Amino acid sequence: MVSRGRAWLGPPIVALAIAGGFAGGFGGGLRTTDAAPAGWDAPPCPPAMPGDGADRGVGWFRLEPVLDAEGWLVAQEIQLGVMGGATHVALLDAESFASGPRGGRIVIGTDDGKRSRVHVVDAAAGCAVEAGTRRDVVRSAILSADGTRLIEHRVDRRSRADLGVWEVSLAGGHEVRLLAGLPADEAHGPTFSTVLVDGSEGELAAVSCGEAACRARVLDGSGGVRLTPGIGDPIGLARGALVVYAPCPSLPCGIERIDANGTRTELMAGAGHAVLAGGDDPSLVVEQPEDPGGHLTVVALDSGAVRAIAGPPGLRLQPAAHRAFAAAETPAASVLLARDGRVGGDIAASRLLDVATGRISVPGEEE
Amino acid sequence: MPRRASAVMLALALATIPSAASAHGPDPFFGDGPMPKDHPLTFQWRSGRVPPAWMQPAIHAGASDSDASRASRAPTFRYASSSSSWIMYGSDAGCGPGGIACFTRSVPTTSFTMSFRPQGHRFDWGALRWCQAYSSWPDGCYDVENVALDEFGHVTGLAHHVNLEPPTDYLDAVVQTVSRTKPRAGWNAHAYGRCDVARLQQRYDVPSFATRISTCISLVTGLTLSAPTSATFGITVTFTARLSITTTSGSYELGGNWLDGRVVVLQRRLSGGGWTDITTMTPGASGTYTARVTMNNTADWQAVFRAPADEGLKASASSVIRVTVNGAVL
Numbered sequence: 121m122v123s124r125g126r127a128w129l130g131p132p133i134v135a136l137a138i139a140g141g142f143a144g145g146f147g148g149g150l151r152t153t154d155a156a157p158a159g160w161d162a163p164p165c166p167p168a169m170p171g172d173g174a175d176r177g178v179g180w181f182r183l184e185p186v187l188d189a190e191g192w193l194v195a196q197e198i199q200l201g202v203m204g205g206a207t208h209v210a211l212l213d214a215e216s217f218a219s220g221p222r223g224g225r226i227v228i229g230t231d232d233g234k235r236s237r238v239h240v241v242d243a244a245a246g247c248a249v250e251a252g253t254r255r256d257v258v259r260s261a262i263l264s265a266d267g268t269r270l271i272e273h274r275v276d277r278r279s280r281a282d283l284g285v286w287e288v289s290l291a292g293g294h295e296v297r298l299l300a301g302l303p304a305d306e307a308h309g310p311t312f313s314t315v316l317v318d319g320s321e322g323e324l325a326a327v328s329c330g331e332a333a334c335r336a337r338v339l340d341g342s343g344g345v346r347l348t349p350g351i352g353d354p355i356g357l358a359r360g361a362l363v364v365y366a367p368c369p370s371l372p373c374g375i376e377r378i379d380a381n382g383t384r385t386e387l388m389a390g391a392g393h394a395v396l397a398g399g400d401d402p403s404l405v406v407e408q409p410e411d412p413g414g415h416l417t418v419v420a421l422d423s424g425a426v427r428a429i430a431g432p433p434g435l436r437l438q439p440a441a442h443r444a445f446a447a448a449e450t451p452a453a454s455v456l457l458a459r460d461g462r463v464g465g466d467i468a469a470s471r472l473l474d475v476a477t478g479r480i481s482v483p484g485e486e487e
Numbered sequence: 488m489p490r491r492a493s494a495v496m497l498a499l500a501l502a503t504i505p506s507a508a509s510a511h512g513p514d515p516f517f518g519d520g521p522m523p524k525d526h527p528l529t530f531q532w533r534s535g536r537v538p539p540a541w542m543q544p545a546i547h548a549g550a551s552d553s554d555a556s557r558a559s560r561a562p563t564f565r566y567a568s569s570s571s572s573w574i575m576y577g578s579d580a581g582c583g584p585g586g587i588a589c590f591t592r593s594v595p596t597t598s599f600t601m602s603f604r605p606q607g608h609r610f611d612w613g614a615l616r617w618c619q620a621y622s623s624w625p626d627g628c629y630d631v632e633n634v635a636l637d638e639f640g641h642v643t644g645l646a647h648h649v650n651l652e653p654p655t656d657y658l659d660a661v662v663q664t665v666s667r668t669k670p671r672a673g674w675n676a677h678a679y680g681r682c683d684v685a686r687l688q689q690r691y692d693v694p695s696f697a698t699r700i701s702t703c704i705s706l707v708t709g710l711t712l713s714a715p716t717s718a719t720f721g722i723t724v725t726f727t728a729r730l731s732i733t734t735t736s737g738s739y740e741l742g743g744n745w746l747d748g749r750v751v752v753l754q755r756r757l758s759g760g761g762w763t764d765i766t767t768m769t770p771g772a773s774g775t776y777t778a779r780v781t782m783n784n785t786a787d788w789q790a791v792f793r794a795p796a797d798e799g800l801k802a803s804a805s806s807v808i809r810v811t812v813n814g815a816v817l
Contacts, residue, residue: 185577185578185605185608187605190539190541190620191538191539191540191541191542191576191605191606191620192605192606192607192620193605193606193607193608193609194607214607214609214614215609215614259609259611275611275612280611280612280613282611306652306653306654309664309665310611310612311610311611311612312584312585312586312587312610312611312612313584313585313610313611314611315584328611329583329584329585330585330665331585331586331587331664331665331666332583332585332586332647332664332665333585333664334584334585352583353583353584353585365583368583369586369589369590369641369646369647370581370582370589370590370591370592370641371581371591393580439580442584443580443581443582443583443584444580445578445580461580462580
C-alpha cells in the first residue's frame, strides 16, 4: 500500500526524438520513470504533407506504457518510423493513442488533462502536422482513406460521457458529428473503449466495448446506422460486413461475420489472434492458439472456405492495433508477423505474408 | 502478444453473451473442460512485467481466496519462483479492449497466464484505479483481490455468471461479466459465490462426502433403507439407511456420491395411521445412517431426508419396509 499525495502532471505534448539506428531495448518490458519526461517538440512538416500522395514507405508504430516507480501509468512512449528507416521516439501523455499508419502517416493524440491535441505524423521524417486542439477528450482518431479528414471519438472531459464520433477536415477544421454518443446499458455496462474501424469501401464502424462485450454501430454510407449488440471486439470491416470476435473473456474465441442485413455467420471457433486481409478476395487470417506463428488459417470472407498457410517460423501474427498497441502498414492482401506479435521490438525480424500467394517478404522490400 | 503467452492457450468455448437470463443457475463452464482435480497450479511473475509491490499481496490473497472457498476439488494456486504459468502487469494483446484484467488457460498443459492493466490506464470512462494503490481506498476503485479471484475462477474453467434481470443475484458469483467498484455491493467479495461453487462442485467433485452442496443447484438424492422384515416383540432392530446423490444430467461429478453428516429421520407408520418421526438416525461413513429401535408393533418404516435450507439437495424418502412383530411376550 502506498500513499499518493500528488497528481502526476503529465509530460509535454508530442515530443519526437530521432533514435536512428535504434535496435532493441524496448521489447523487454515496462519502462519506468520517476519524473515527467522533458521531451522535444516535433518538427513541423511542410504544409503539403497531409494527403499529398507521396510514397513515404512502410510506416509502423508501437506504444509502450511508461510507469513511475510505484507502477502508475504516467505516460506512453511511442516508437514510429518506416521499415528500414530511422526510429522516432516520443513521450505522450498517459491518455494518448496512435492509429494508422495510412500512406506513411500516423495519427497521434495526447491529452494533458486540459486539452487533447491531435497530430498527423510523417512516419519517415518524424515531422508532425497539428490537426487540432479539443477541449473534449479525443479518445481515438483515424485518418480517412483519402487522408483529408480525421474520424474522432470523443468523451466529455468532466463526465466522461460519450460525445460520439466526429469527422474533422484537416483543411480548416470543419467538423460534423457522424454518430451521437452511446450511453451505457445494463447488458454491456459502462463503455471501456471505443474502437473505430473503417473499411476499404468507405464503411465506418464505431464499436463501443464494455468490460466483456461490445456494441457496434456501422455507418452504411447513406446516413443509416446499424446497431449490433452482444459482440466481441472488432477485427475489421470489408464489403459491408463487420468481422468480430464473440464476447469471450479471453482468447481463443469464436469469430463471426455480421453482414449488412444483420445476418451473423460464425467463421471460426476457438480462434487466436486474427487479422482481416483485404484485396480482391478479403479473408480472415487466424493464428492457431496451439501453434502461434507456425501455421495460419485463412478463411475466405465471402465463401467461408478454409485453407492453411505457413507462416514464418518464430514470428507471431500482429493483431489489430487496439490489441497489439502497435501497427504497421501492409499491402492489401498481406499481414504482418513480428517477433512478439508486435512490430517495433525487433523490426528487422518482421515479415509480410501475402495471403493470396503465401509469399513471405521483408517489409519495405516486397516490391 | 508474447510468444509464450499463446503457447499455453488452447481452445475455450465461447463465453456467454452478457444478456440476462430468466433462469438462475451455476456459472457456465468453458468447453475445453476442467483442469485435473486438486491440481496444484503454480505461477510466477512475468519477467519484465512484474506487478508492483502494492499489487502482489492482493494477487496472492486472491489465490488463497480461491483455495479457501472452492469447496470442491478445483485446482489450487501457489506462487513459485519458476513456473510455466505467469501473471503480469500491463496490457496484453490477448485481452480485449474492455478488460481490466484477463487470462488464458491450457488444460492439456495445466498452465495459465493472467494480466492486470496498469494503474492509470485510460478507458473511455476514465482512469483505472486499483484500490490497493492507495493508502485510503477511494470510491470507484477496483479491488485487486476480488478481480484476481475472478481471474483464478476463469482459470479453473468458470465463465461469467449469467445474472437475472435486474441482477439481484449478483452476489451469487464473483466470476462476473461486469466487475463492481467500491462501494457497490460485491466489489470486495473475497470468496466464491454459491453459483461459482456450484459449478466447481459439479465439474471437480467435492473433497469429501460431508462437503455441503451449493444452494445454487438442486440435486436429486436417493435414500435406501434396510432392516429385517420380521422381528420378535421386544427385540431391538437395526435400521440402516444410505443417502446418496442420484446421477442425473445436472449432477456431473457429484452423481453417485454418498452424503455424509446429513440429517436422516426414521419414520414409522402403524396400521391405519400416518407417518411419525421416531428418531434421527446416527450418521456414519459412506452415506450410512443407522438407528436401533425396539420392536413392539408391526409397522411400516421408512427413512426420510428433508431438503436442507443450506444445501442444494432435494428431499428423498426410502422405500417402505414392513417389519412384522411376532411372539408378543405377555
